Amino acid sequence: xKKIIAIIALYTVCYDIVVAQRAYxxxxxxxxxxxxxxAVRSARQSVEAASxxxxxxxxxxxxxISGTGLWFNANKGMAETDIMGxxxxxxxxxxxxxxxxxxxxxxGGQIINGNKLAKVGEExxxxxxxxxxNEVEKTAxxxxxxxxxxxxxxxxxxxxxxxxxDIHKDVDVAVRAGLALRxxxxxxxxxxxxxxxxxxxxxxxxxxxxxxxxQYCGLRDTAFVLRSDTExxxxxxxxxxxxxxxxxxxxxxxxxxxxxxxxxxHKLEIGKNLPTVAVGAGYNYHNLLDNNHTFGMLFxxxxxxxxxxxxxSHAIKRKKIAYQQALEQRDDNAQLLVIRMQKAWNDVTxxxxxxxxxxxxxxxxxxxxRIHRDYYRAGTCKMSDLLEAQLLYQQxxxxxTDAYADLQNKLLEYRQSTGQ
Numbered sequence: 291x292k293k294i295i296a297i298i299a300l301y302t303v304c305y306d307i308v309v310a311q312r313a314y315x316x317x318x319x320x321x322x323x324x325x326x327x328x329a330v331r332s333a334r335q336s337v338e339a340a341s342x343x344x345x346x347x348x349x350x351x352x353x354x355i356s357g358t359g360l361w362f363n364a365n366k367g368m369a370e371t372d373i374m375g376x377x378x379x380x381x382x383x384x385x386x387x388x389x390x391x392x393x394x395x396x397x398g399g400q401i402i403n404g405n406k407l408a409k410v411g412e413e414x415x416x417x418x419x420x421x422x423x424n425e426v427e428k429t430a431x432x433x434x435x436x437x438x439x440x441x442x443x444x445x446x447x448x449x450x451x452x453x454x455x456d457i458h459k460d461v462d463v464a465v466r467a468g469l470a471l472r473x474x475x476x477x478x479x480x481x482x483x484x485x486x487x488x489x490x491x492x493x494x495x496x497x498x499x500x501x502x503x504x505q506y507c508g509l510r511d512t513a514f515v516l517r518s519d520t521e522x523x524x525x526x527x528x529x530x531x532x533x534x535x536x537x538x539x540x541x542x543x544x545x546x547x548x549x550x551x552x553x554x555x556h557k558l559e560i561g562k563n564l565p566t567v568a569v570g571a572g573y574n575y576h577n578l579l580d581n582n583h584t585f586g587m588l589f590x591x592x593x594x595x596x597x598x599x600x601x602x603s604h605a606i607k608r609k610k611i612a613y614q615q616a617l618e619q620r621d622d623n624a625q626l627l628v629i630r631m632q633k634a635w636n637d638v639t640x641x642x643x644x645x646x647x648x649x650x651x652x653x654x655x656x657x658x659x660r661i662h663r664d665y666y667r668a669g670t671c672k673m674s675d676l677l678e679a680q681l682l683y684q685q686x687x688x689x690x691t692d693a694y695a696d697l698q699n700k701l702l703e704y705r706q707s708t709g710q
Contacts, residue, residue: 312511313517314514314515315518319516320434322508323506326508326509330426344412347404347405347407350394350405353391354394357388357389360385362384364382386575389572390570396564399557399560399561403558407555410550410551414551417540417547428706430506431698433502434516436695441515443492443688444489446691447488451482454485457676457680477677532631532632532708536631552615553616559609562595563606565592566591568591570590573585630707634707635704637703645690648694651689652686
């Protein structure tokens with residue numbers, strides 16, 4: 291029994307270690323968000339609903355089959371007359387039944403255009419799904435880089451903590467030997483307290499972002515870390531011809547579908563005011579005269595709206611105006627989309643330059659810290675100057691981390707704005 295308990299305890303410890311060390315890449319995070327985020331699932335359901343609506347519209351091409359049945363029993367015959375002085379009453383009770391099929395022949399294009407409109411609706415829902423996926427990927431990646439940034443800052447804090455520990459040892463030895471003031475040691479300890487406080491804030495921030503990522507991306511556990519490559523990335527290969535890229539963006543395609551839908555709605559309104567023609571066949575049964583009687587028939591119907599044309603003409607003009615508005619909105623928004631692409635590219639180039647500056651600042655701050663540490667050991671600079679150099683180094687590292695995360699977010703925005 292003790293062995294079993296020991297094995298279970300060992301398994302539990304091992305499992306906790308594995309869970310604690312579980313790491314996700316960016317692609318794994320994005321893949322989880324695509325499959326589990328509630329907004330994407332809702333958009334997929336909208337696509338399915340639009341697909342069912344298209345299939346429903348397709349059924350209008352087929353005949354409309356209906357059946358009717360009637361049984362009645364009156365208190366007296368519904369048809370009464372006198373024949374040669376005799377009173378005759380008929381149709382006091384009876385049964386009527388029939389089935390008919392009606393096939394539209396011409397409906398002013400309403401069936402054809404209705405099916406086209408339903409297909410456009412399905413295509414619109416798919417484009418909206420793509421936009422939902424883009425938005426979810428953008429938010430998930432922002433969470434990803436936010437957590438990576440916090441993790442990198444935690445590494446910097448740990449390095450600074452180690453550095454201050456070394457400085458504290460050196461100063462403590464110097465104070466004991468009478469070569470440094472007690473105040474220098476207190477300054478180091480105050481900075482250590484400040485770093486410890488920063489560490490606590492970072493731990494809390496990582497914990498919160500981890501919970502948000504788990505909820506947003508549908509991750510089952512919250513004890514994970516992120517794997518990332520923080521090397522510089524080439525961005526020139528991502529640049530697109532913005533006019534050509536416009537055609538591939540879901541936003542522009544959605545504008546085109548809105549124009550197409552407005553045109554079809556205009557045609558549907560015209561069709562509502564045109565004659566409709568249908569043919570049909572039926573088979574009927576009745577026993578109204580106490581005899582079972584069955585018969586079949588063929589029929590044709592023509593429906594011509596007359597008084598409706600007065601109001602319908604205004605409805606047609608209204609739909610035509612809506613179509614013209616959709617055209618103008620497409621052209622106007624297309625220009626805005628191209629401007630958005632250019633702005634996104636400007637942001638990428640700026641972020642890349644900021645990253646280069648941040649990298650150069652790290653090298654300079656690192657050299658500055660080394661020089662001040664040597665100067666302090668030689669007794670030619672104050673402890674406050676050394677600690678200031680240490681703070682500048684930490685700030686440079688944090689700025690580099692933020693600059694890299696910002697570049698990744700700007701690259702994502704550019705890729706999405708150009709339909710990549």
